[in-house]
Amino acid sequence: MDNYNQSRIKFQQSYYNILMPVIKEMESKRKLYLLLAILSSSFIVVIDMSLIFIITISILPIYEKIGLIIVMLIFLSFANCTFVSQEKSFEKKIKPLIMPVACNCIGNIKWYLNDVEKPVFTMYSSDTYKPPEKLEGANLYVNSSLIPAFTKSHYEDCFSGEHNGVKYKIKEVEYSIHVNYVKSSQKVSVFKGIIIEIDMNKRFDGCTLVRQKDIIHGGDSCPPKLKEIILEDVNFAKKFYVYAEDEIEARYLLTTAFMERINNIKLAFNARKIDFVFYDNRLVFAIHAQKDLFSIASLLKPVNNTKQFFTMFEQILSIIKLIDYFKLDQRLGL
Numbered sequence: 001m002d003n004y005n006q007s008r009i010k011f012q013q014s015y016y017n018i019l020m021p022v023i024k025e026m027e028s029k030r031k032l033y034l035l036l037a038i039l040s041s042s043f044i045v046v047i048d049m050s051l052i053f054i055i056t057i058s059i060l061p062i063y064e065k066i067g068l069i070i071v072m073l074i075f076l077s078f079a080n081c082t083f084v085s086q087e088k089s090f091e092k093k094i095k096p097l098i099m100p101v102a103c104n105c106i107g108n109i110k111w112y113l114n115d116v117e118k119p120v121f122t123m124y125s126s127d128t129y130k131p132p133e134k135l136e137g138a139n140l141y142v143n144s145s146l147i148p149a150f151t152k153s154h155y156e157d158c159f160s161g162e163h164n165g166v167k168y169k170i171k172e173v174e175y176s177i178h179v180n181y182v183k184s185s186q187k188v189s190v191f192k193g194i195i196i197e198i199d200m201n202k203r204f205d206g207c208t209l210v211r212q213k214d215i216i217h218g219g220d221s222c223p224p225k226l227k228e229i230i231l232e233d234v235n236f237a238k239k240f241y242v243y244a245e246d247e248i249e250a251r252y253l254l255t256t257a258f259m260e261r262i263n264n265i266k267l268a269f270n271a272r273k274i275d276f277v278f279y280d281n282r283l284v285f286a287i288h289a290q291k292d293l294f295s296i297a298s299l300l301k302p303v304n305n306t307k308q309f310f311t312m313f314e315q316i317l318s319i320i321k322l323i324d325y326f327k328l329d330q331r332l333g334l
Contacts, residue, residue: 003107004317011105011313015306022097026303030090034299037086083299091297098296099157102313106320109161141195144279145209145223145243146286148190150175157294159316163323169197170319172293193271193289196319200281206245208253208278210262213239233259253278261326269318285322 092113099111141147152175159170174192178185211220222228226243229250236259244250265285266274273288296312298305 007106011102014101014105019101023303026094030299030303033086033090037083037299040082087299090299094297109159112158144207144277146275146277146284147175150190151177163320166323167199171195191286194287196285198283200283203281204249204278206249208244208250211241211275212273
């Protein structure tokens with residue numbers, strides 16, 4: 001029996017023996033949060049219905065009716081945000097009960113909520129990408145050109161641990177900037193998804209950045225101090241841009257086996273887009289996820305709905321499997 005199946009069995013036993021009695025006590029709180037969400041959303045929906053009635057029977061000019069429709073859509077958006085906000089509030093109540101038990105079943109991994117990371121960057125202006133000191137968090141992602149510079153970060157589930165001698169960090173996060181207009185400002189997301197940061201046993205000196213090609217938003221531009229590398233793998237080259245300081249090092253890192261695994265990982269995570277970088281002796285994935293991962297507190301489902309908890313556990317396991325999948329614990333070859 002492999003370690004993953006052992007972890008599944010251990011979590012199943014812990015769920016029924018340890019978590020189930022605790023979870024049942026949260027059912028009354030779920031109903032309370034659901035009631036609050038329904039009441040607040042219903043109030044907004046009533047306002048919307050009133051606007052629909054006004055639009056239907058009135059003889060207002062067409063531009064005023066369009067204005068009322070826009071207001072109606074805004075209120076509907078508020079109703080949805082209100083419901084999601086109540087759901088997130090309930091999730092913050094139940095996750096501290098669940099996640100430590102789930103992590104204990106996997107091994108050397110810790111969970112923490114809302115990792116605080118101030119978006120303060122030290123941008124290095126040397127001729128190479130090699131930093132003068134080990135970079136952490138935002139400095140690592142921005143200096144490697146994996147993530148654009150941002151002014152605000154919002155973290156949800158974060159993990160740190162070690163698997164087969166390889167240290168890693170997992171962050172569910174949104175990075176954003178505020179764009180100022182004449183009379184207002186707007187938040188613009190530059191990244192939303194999962195950051196997976198893995199310490200590498202394979203040593204390298206430069207920066208090798210791989211970005212998935214985006215058909216919708218057009219082409220890509222080569223970051224400063226890097227040059228575009230064209231690999232022999234035609235299928236990979238059709239899907240990804242490769243930029244590197246050292247072409248020989250890039251080809252050493254991006255083996256055929258590694259590139260085949262990258263093609264599969266996007267499907268495994270149901271990701272819209274996946275970028276990654278080899279930098280400062282770490283491999284960092286930026287997975288643009290389609291949905292909120294590790295979610296376990298739907299207000300519309302009873303708290304003893306087992307599927308949501310086992311789905312969450314499998315999502316954590318799938319990320320740990322990356323280390324084995326890419327053979328990142330080996331010093332030679334990927």
